[in-house]
Amino acid sequence: MTLAATAAHSGFLSPTGVEIAFVLVGIATLGAALVTVTTKQLVHAALWLVVALGGLAVEYLLLTAEFIAWVQVLIYVGSVVVLLLFGLMLTKAPIGRSPDADSGNRWAALAVAAASAGALVWVVVDAFRTTWIDLDGPARGSTEATGSFLFRHWVLPFEALSVLLLAALVGAIVLSRKRGKEQS
Amino acid sequence: MHLAYPAVLAALLFCTGLYGVLARRNAILVLMSVELMLNAVNLNLVAFDVWLRDTLHAGQALALFTIAIAAAEIGIGLAIVLAVYRNRGSSDVDRLRDTAETDAAEALPDDEYGTEDQATAAAGKAKKAEATA
Amino acid sequence: MTTTTLAVLVPLLPFLGAAAGLLLGPPVARHRPETGLRALLFAPGFVRPLAVLPTLGAAVLAAVVAARQGGGRPIDAATQLTPTGSVPIDLALHLDGFAVLVAVLVGLVASCVQIYSTAYLRDDPRYPSYAALVSLFTSAMLLVVYSGDLMVLLVGWEIMGICSYFLVGHYWETPEARAASLKAFLVTKLGDVPFLIGLFALAADTGTFRITGILGAVANGGLDHPTLIALLLLAGVAGKSAQFPLHTWLPDAMAGPTPVSALIHAATMVAAGIYFVARLLPVFAESGAALVVLAVMAAITMIGSGLAALAQDDIKRVLAYSTIGQLGYMAGALAVGDRGAAVFHLLSHGAFKAVLFLAAGVVIHAAGTNSLAAMSRMGGLTKRIPDAYWTMTVALLALAAIPPFAGFFSKEAVLVAAEHTALGERHIAPSAAGWTVLVAGLLAAVLTAAYATRLWLLAFRGRGAEAPDHGRQPVAMTAVLWILAVPTIAFGLTVGAITDWFDGHALTPTVTTAVLSTGVGLVGGLVTYGAWRHTSALAARTSVGTVVAHPDAEPALIEAQAMTAHTAAYGADGDAPDPADPGRLLLGPLHHHAAAGFHLDALYTALFVRPVRAAASLVRFLDREVVDTYVRGSGAVARGLGAAVRRAQTGNVQTYLSALLAGSLVLAIAAVVFANVNAGS
Numbered sequence: 001m002t003l004a005a006t007a008a009h010s011g012f013l014s015p016t017g018v019e020i021a022f023v024l025v026g027i028a029t030l031g032a033a034l035v036t037v038t039t040k041q042l043v044h045a046a047l048w049l050v051v052a053l054g055g056l057a058v059e060y061l062l063l064t065a066e067f068i069a070w071v072q073v074l075i076y077v078g079s080v081v082v083l084l085l086f087g088l089m090l091t092k093a094p095i096g097r098s099p100d101a102d103s104g105n106r107w108a109a110l111a112v113a114a115a116s117a118g119a120l121v122w123v124v125v126d127a128f129r130t131t132w133i134d135l136d137g138p139a140r141g142s143t144e145a146t147g148s149f150l151f152r153h154w155v156l157p158f159e160a161l162s163v164l165l166l167a168a169l170v171g172a173i174v175l176s177r178k179r180g181k182e183q184s
Numbered sequence: 185m186h187l188a189y190p191a192v193l194a195a196l197l198f199c200t201g202l203y204g205v206l207a208r209r210n211a212i213l214v215l216m217s218v219e220l221m222l223n224a225v226n227l228n229l230v231a232f233d234v235w236l237r238d239t240l241h242a243g244q245a246l247a248l249f250t251i252a253i254a255a256a257e258i259g260i261g262l263a264i265v266l267a268v269y270r271n272r273g274s275s276d277v278d279r280l281r282d283t284a285e286t287d288a289a290e291a292l293p294d295d296e297y298g299t300e301d302q303a304t305a306a307a308g309k310a311k312k313a314e315a316t317a
Numbered sequence: 318m319t320t321t322t323l324a325v326l327v328p329l330l331p332f333l334g335a336a337a338g339l340l341l342g343p344p345v346a347r348h349r350p351e352t353g354l355r356a357l358l359f360a361p362g363f364v365r366p367l368a369v370l371p372t373l374g375a376a377v378l379a380a381v382v383a384a385r386q387g388g389g390r391p392i393d394a395a396t397q398l399t400p401t402g403s404v405p406i407d408l409a410l411h412l413d414g415f416a417v418l419v420a421v422l423v424g425l426v427a428s429c430v431q432i433y434s435t436a437y438l439r440d441d442p443r444y445p446s447y448a449a450l451v452s453l454f455t456s457a458m459l460l461v462v463y464s465g466d467l468m469v470l471l472v473g474w475e476i477m478g479i480c481s482y483f484l485v486g487h488y489w490e491t492p493e494a495r496a497a498s499l500k501a502f503l504v505t506k507l508g509d510v511p512f513l514i515g516l517f518a519l520a521a522d523t524g525t526f527r528i529t530g531i532l533g534a535v536a537n538g539g540l541d542h543p544t545l546i547a548l549l550l551l552a553g554v555a556g557k558s559a560q561f562p563l564h565t566w567l568p569d570a571m572a573g574p575t576p577v578s579a580l581i582h583a584a585t586m587v588a589a590g591i592y593f594v595a596r597l598l599p600v601f602a603e604s605g606a607a608l609v610v611l612a613v614m615a616a617i618t619m620i621g622s623g624l625a626a627l628a629q630d631d632i633k634r635v636l637a638y639s640t641i642g643q644l645g646y647m648a649g650a651l652a653v654g655d656r657g658a659a660v661f662h663l664l665s666h667g668a669f670k671a672v673l674f675l676a677a678g679v680v681i682h683a684a685g686t687n688s689l690a691a692m693s694r695m696g697g698l699t700k701r702i703p704d705a706y707w708t709m710t711v712a713l714l715a716l717a718a719i720p721p722f723a724g725f726f727s728k729e730a731v732l733v734a735a736e737h738t739a740l741g742e743r744h745i746a747p748s749a750a751g752w753t754v755l756v757a758g759l760l761a762a763v764l765t766a767a768y769a770t771r772l773w774l775l776a777f778r779g780r781g782a783e784a785p786d787h788g789r790q791p792v793a794m795t796a797v798l799w800i801l802a803v804p805t806i807a808f809g810l811t812v813g814a815i816t817d818w819f820d821g822h823a824l825t826p827t828v829t830t831a832v833l834s835t836g837v838g839l840v841g842g843l844v845t846y847g848a849w850r851h852t853s854a855l856a857a858r859t860s861v862g863t864v865v866a867h868p869d870a871e872p873a874l875i876e877a878q879a880m881t882a883h884t885a886a887y888g889a890d891g892d893a894p895d896p897a898d899p900g901r902l903l904l905g906p907l908h909h910h911a912a913a914g915f916h917l918d919a920l921y922t923a924l925f926v927r928p929v930r931a932a933a934s935l936v937r938f939l940d941r942e943v944v945d946t947y948v949r950g951s952g953a954v955a956r957g958l959g960a961a962v963r964r965a966q967t968g969n970v971q972t973y974l975s976a977l978l979a980g981s982l983v984l985a986i987a988a989v990v991f992a993n994v995n996a997g998s
Contacts, residue, residue, distance in 0.1 A: 019185050026193040033197055033220050037204030042213065049216050052197075056223050063190065065230045068247050072226075075251050080219060080258050087212045087262040091269045102207050103278040105971045109206030112979050117199035119986050124191040131187040133235045140234050141244050149241040150248070157245075161252050168256030175263035178270070206975050277971055284968025 018135060022062050029055030040101045042093045046084050053077050063133075065141030190231035197224035211265045211275040215258060222254045320385045321394045324410055327378045327420060328459035328473075331427070331452040334371030338364075338449025368448030369431045372455055376424025379459070383417035383818075393465060393529055404520045411465030411528050411596075414818030415660045419592055420462045422667045425804075426584040427455035429797040430576045433675055436791035437576055437682075440874070447487060451580060454480040458585040462592065467516050467526040470593070474512075474557070477586050478505050484581060485573040488877040497572035504566040508556020515549030518542060519600065528596060535599045547600060547607030550593075551614075558590025560648055561618040564641050565917050568625075571633040575678030575876060578633060583640055583670035588663050591647040595656040595663075602654050605747045612652035612750035616757030618645035621915060623764025627771060627900040628911035631687050632677050635772050639716060640670055642761055646731050649754035654745025655734035657819035661812075662731055665723035668804040669715040676709035676798055679790055680776060681876050689772070690898065693853075694781035704795035706777055708802045713773050715805050717766040717838050720831070726809030728834065729826035732758050736830055762834045766841030771899050774849045848899035 015023075032051035039045050053076040060069035139145070150158060197220055204217025226247045233243025269275045386392060395409035431451060438444045457480065460473035479502070486498030520526050522541050523534035534540065554560070559567040559582075567587070571578055581587070594601060594611075601607050619642050626638035643666045650659035681687045683702045684695055692698065699706040715724035735758060737743040738751025812824050901908045910916060965976075 016185070019189060022185060022189050026189065030193065030196055030200065033200045036220065037200055037208065037213075037217055042210060045213055045216060049219065052220065053223060056197075056227060059190065059193070059227060060230055063185075063230050063234050065234065065244055065247075068226075068230060068244055068251075071248060071251055072223075075255055076219070076223070080255060083258055083262055084212055084216060087215075087265060090266055091210075091212065091275045093210065093212065101209055101213065103209040103276075103969075103971060105278065105969065105975060106207040108975045108979075109203050109971070112206060112975050112982065113199045113203035116202060116978065116982050117196060119982060119989070120195035120199065121192055123989060124195050125188055128187045128191050131235070133185045133187050133231070134237075135185055135234070140237070140241070141230070145241070146244065146248075150245060153240050154245045157249065161249055165252060165256050168260050172259040172263040175260070175267050202978065206971050206978070278969045280970070281968025284966060 018062055022059060025055050025058045025062070029059065038102075040097045040099065041095075042088055042098065042101065043085070043095060046081055046088060049084070050077055050081050053081070060141070063141075064135055064139040066139060067141050067143045067146040069141075187231065187235055190227055194224045194227040194231070197221075197227065209276050209278055211268070211277050212262070214277055215261050215265070218261075219254060219258065222250060226250055320382055320392055320412070321410060323378050323385075324382050324392075324394075324412055324463055327375050327382065327424070328456045328463060330371040330375045330378070331456035331459065334367055335449045335453035335456060338367055338445055338452060364445050364448065365435045368445075368452060369428070369435065372424070372431045372452055373428045375455065375459065376421070376428045379417070379420040379424040382412065383421050386412050386414070386417045391529075395465060395527070404524065404526055406468045406526055407466045408469060409465030409527055410463050412463065415592070415595055415656070416462050418664060418815075418818050419588070419660065420459055422664050423455065423458050423462060423585050426667055426671045426801070427451070427458075427580060429671060429675070429801055430580040432793050433579075433678070433797050434574075434576045436793035437678060438574065439791075443487070447484070447574075450480050450483050451577070454484065454581065454585070458589065461589050465528050467520070467528065467531070471513070471516060474553075474589060474593075475509070477581075477589060478502065478509065478557075481505070481570070481581050481586055484577040485570045487574050487577065488572065491572065491877060493569075494572040494877075497566075497569040501566040501570045504563055505556045508553045508563050510552075511549040512553020512556070515546050515553065518546045518549060522546065531597065532599055535603060540600065540603050543600065543603035544606050547604045548610065550597070550600075551607060551611060554590035554594055554648075555614065556590075557593075558587050558644050558648065559641050560590070560614050560644060561621060562917065564618060564622070565914065565921065567641055568629075568634050568637040568914060571631065571637050575633065575674055575681065578637070579671045579674035579678075582637060583674055584667035587640060587644055588667060591644060591651065591659055591663055594648075594651045595660050598651060598654065598656045601651070602745050605750075608652050608654065608746045608750050609753075611648055612746075612753040615645045615648035615652055616753050618642065618648065619757050619761035620764065623761050623768065624904065624907060624911045625914050626768040627764060628904055628908050630689050630898070630912070632680065632689055632692070632772065632776060633674070633687060635689070635768060636670070636673050636677060639673075639765065639768065640666075642765060643670070643716075645761065646728060646758060649758060650731040650734055652746060652750045653734045653738040653754055654743065655730070655738075657824055658727070658730035658734045661819060661824050662727035665715070665727040665804070665808050668801055668808060669712040669722070669724055672708050672712040672798060672801045672805050673716065675794070675801070676705040676712065678876070679705035679794055679798070680709070683790070685875055687876065689775040693775040693779040693898075695779045695783075696781050697783045698779060699777050702790055704790065704798055708798040708805075710773065710777075711802055712805050713769040715809075717769040717842060718762060718834055719766075719838060720835060721806075721810060723805050723807070723809040725831075725835070726812050726824070726826060728758075728762070729831055730812075730824040732830040732834055733824075733827050736827075759834060759837055763837045763841035766838035767845045767903065768900070770842040770845040771849070774846065774853075774899070778849075778853075780853070845899055845903065848902045852899050852902055 029052050032048045032055060036045050036048040036052055039048060053072065057069045057072040057077070060066070060072060201217045201220030201222075201224060204220065205214055208214050208217060229243040229247040229250070233241060233247075236243070265275050268280065272280070391411060391413035393409065393411055395407040397405055397407050431448065434444075434448065434451065438447060441447065454477060457473040457476035461470050461477070464470040464473060482498050482502040485501050486494050488494040489498070516526075519531060523531045523539055525531060525534070540546070552563075556563040567582055570582055573581070601611070622638045622641035622645065626635050626642065629635045629638060643662070647659045647662050647666070650656070650662060679702050680692070680698070683705070684692050684698055686692065711722065715722035718725045718728040720726075732755065734743065735751050735754040738746050739748050739755050740751075741748055743751075816824065904911055913919070
């Protein structure tokens with residue numbers, strides 16, 4: 001970022017509309033994430049996870065990555081969370097408040113998480129406090145642009161990924177088969 | 185847009201997920217926390233891609249790949265959790281202590297879980313029999 | 318074959334026999350069916366020939382070598398195996414008249430002992446290893462006798478030491494034998510340490526280990542420290558030849574089988590020390606002080622052992638003390654510088670002492686006890702064992718130096734040499750040494766005659782219950798007695814013929830000493846007889862706990878039982894509370910001390926054994942309580958740390974992950990901080 005570009009934008013005290021929206025959605029997302037990891041109701045955790053992931057999709061949109069935003073909604077909100085809910089049901093997770101949702105490790109976990117949050121935020125703010133993203137111009141992540149770079153430059157990793165997904169599918173099936181049937 | 189906003193948000197989300205991984209007892213909740221961490225990384229990837237205006241769009245491509253891998257991971261992870269639940273009658277992470285250093289490490293699993301639930305004890309025995317077969 | 322080749326074969330034959338016996342010998346042959354070569358060799362008929370024939374062959378060859386050498390110039394042959402640096406070590410032979418004659422004696426006695434052992438240990442499961450060790454022992458002694466190099470001589474010397482340890486401990490089941498074998502080994506080794514240093518000093522002074530070289534250097538006055546070397550060597554000689562103050566192992570060594578006593582402690586091993594001094598006499602003659610020390614040592618040994626022999630109850634211990642006394646005569650002859658007399662007495666003593674020991678073995682077998690007190694209450698023993706009776710009588714007469722038996726002539730030779738030195742007719746040794754040896758020798762002659770008479774009277778003139786009938790003694794045991802009785806009777810008469818072998822100077826007795834010593838000997842014998850007449854009346858009235866072993870057992874077994882039972886019955890190895898003992902009357906208040914060997918063992922116990930034990934227990938304390946504390950402490954610390962680390966292994970994955978992430982966080986923060994600090998500076 002050149003000094004001219006920096007000067008062209010305003011500072012913290014005069015945020016643009018996109019920034020305000022990003023911060024607000026970000027607060028909501030963070031709140032939802034916090035509730036997800038702290039709530040004592042397991043199903044609620046999954047639902048709050050939907051909120052957090054949806055908030056992230058909005059953030060992607062604000063960062064002009066629209067294709068990834070929709071993929072986020074489709075894959076995460078649509079399938080991953082549904083899978084998690086199924087998992088909760090299959091493991092007979094208690095509905096309602098379960099007092100032992102957190103293990104005895106929570107204070108150590110809190111300390112580690114808080115310390116790493118402090119360190120990371122400090123480092124990140126220290127490094128990027130004078131850096132601005134130029135969101136003008138054509139969208140970076142439009143579907144057209146995404147398709148073009150994905151199948152022009154990344155086609156080989158893309159295909160390898162499909163093999164990985166297949167392997168994961170087979171693995172999941174093998175793991176979840178019932179042992180008793182296998183023996184009989 | 186100030187780059188610090190997405191970067192700080194990603195850092196905080198990552199640490200939230202970290203807390204969840206370390207503090208949650210239910211394995212599925214741990215998996216959810218892992219998802220949060222992955223998404224924090226995704227946010228970083230997208231933000232820096234937009235900032236750097238990379239011609240290859242490496243950030244967005246990697247974000248897509250990460251989403252795909254996350255999907256695969258959640259599938260495998262849930263399968264493992266289900267298998268553990270079926271064998272042990274519990275998906276609590278802090279009760280899976282077979283690797284603990286005890287004087288009677290051999291006797292621990294059957295003694296501890298066998299008294300809890302007869303059905304799962306039978307399942308555990310079946311698994312043990314299979315292991316020895 | 319040349320004489321040298323024959324002489325090499327002499328020690329080699331028993332060695333090969335011993336090697337074959339030890340390598341192929343079956344440890345427990347009768348419990349296991351043997352196959353192949355071992356079965357062929359160790360079928361019952363083959364063990365004994367393998368033991369007897371090599372020794373017998375060596376004896377014949379030694380006789381041939383002696384005849385060929387003929388007392389002429391010494392035969393020397395040497396071959397150097399490998400250069401060893403400063404002082405060369407050769408495989409050398411030095412065959413002079415002494416060497417060939419002693420070799421004949423060793424071969425003869427060893428052959429007789431081997432033949433005797435075939436019957437004496439006929440049922441012993443350890444007979445093969447026993448016979449092999451006897452062969453090895455014989456081989457080592459022959460090596461000592463023939464060797465012309467002091468290092469090679471030392472090899473034979475030490476092999477004898479270790480063999481005597483094994484052979485004395487043959488009955489290792491009995492505590493007496495275990496203690497005796499250890500004592501024999503340790504005491505002789507105690508002398509061997511200064512002996513080895515003396516050998517090195519000698520080689521350093523003369524620049525060679527060859528005996529001829531050393532004698533040549535001595536003749537040229539090449540010896541710088543004669544007294545020091547002679548005294549160091551004398552320590553080894555005193556240990557090996559059982560001279561005061563290192564004699565205490567010999568009486569205890571009677572815990573071994575009787576043939577072993579005959580071989581080791583009469584004719585060979587103890588003779589090695591005397592023989593060594595005889596070989597290197599010019600070295601000792603360089604130092605008058607050493608000769609006086611040797612004379613005093615010999616005098617104390619002669620008189621002390623005579624008194625002790627008079628008080629012993631165990632027949633073999635009497636003989637052991639008499640051996641010490643006769644060795645004292647030999648040492649006395651050397652002290653007055655007459656090696657011819659010393660070796661002459663060594664030869665005749667070897668013959669008659671072998672007879673005495675082997676006959677004592679027969680007596681113990683027949684009587685079932687080794688206690689003279691018990692034998693004196695046993696009638697008819699002479700009828701049971703006439704061979705042993707007659708040969709032992711002859712040998713005792715020889716021991717008491719009654720003409721015309723061998724002991725008379727050899728002892729005369731010693732006394733003549735002492736007299737000549739005392740009166741100044743010989744100038745090799747100081748006259749003080751001569752007087753010491755002469756007076757002590759005459760006193761010891763009285764004592765010798767006294768204990769010989771006492772032994773004979775108590776053993777063969779006992780009155781009381783009939784001796785148990787064990788049937789006829791084996792021919793192998795009685796025949797060798799007669800074989801050895803021949804030199805006992807006749808060897809002294811050849812004194813005129815064998816001067817060629819003894820440096821050519823005459824050993825014939827002179828009238829003065831002959832009359833004197835025979836007279837005192839007769840006095841000693843008659844006084845003892847009188848005392849016995851006085852006390853034998855008591856014998857009928859007081860009974861002692863007699864010990865009679867099972868009549869059908871093999872002789873060795875009976876002896877072992879008798880030894881154990883003797884201690885059990887009388888509470889001591891050598892003493893018996895027998896008021897009918899003439900020795901008790903003769904010695905008076907001295908008897909108690911003499912029976913205990915003048916308390917030398919107790920003195921050594923107080924002087925050496927107790928301090929060593931105290932030091933050992935101190936070391937044990939330091940090791941157990943001090944050193945081990947640190948060892949245990951380090952172990953406990955390691956265990957504690959392990960337990961602490963183990964506590965962290967809870968099995969909870971989340972704990973592990975927390976610790977892992979906390980650690981990486983610390984590292985990351987540290988990296989960032991240091992990067993900032995470095996960037997800022």
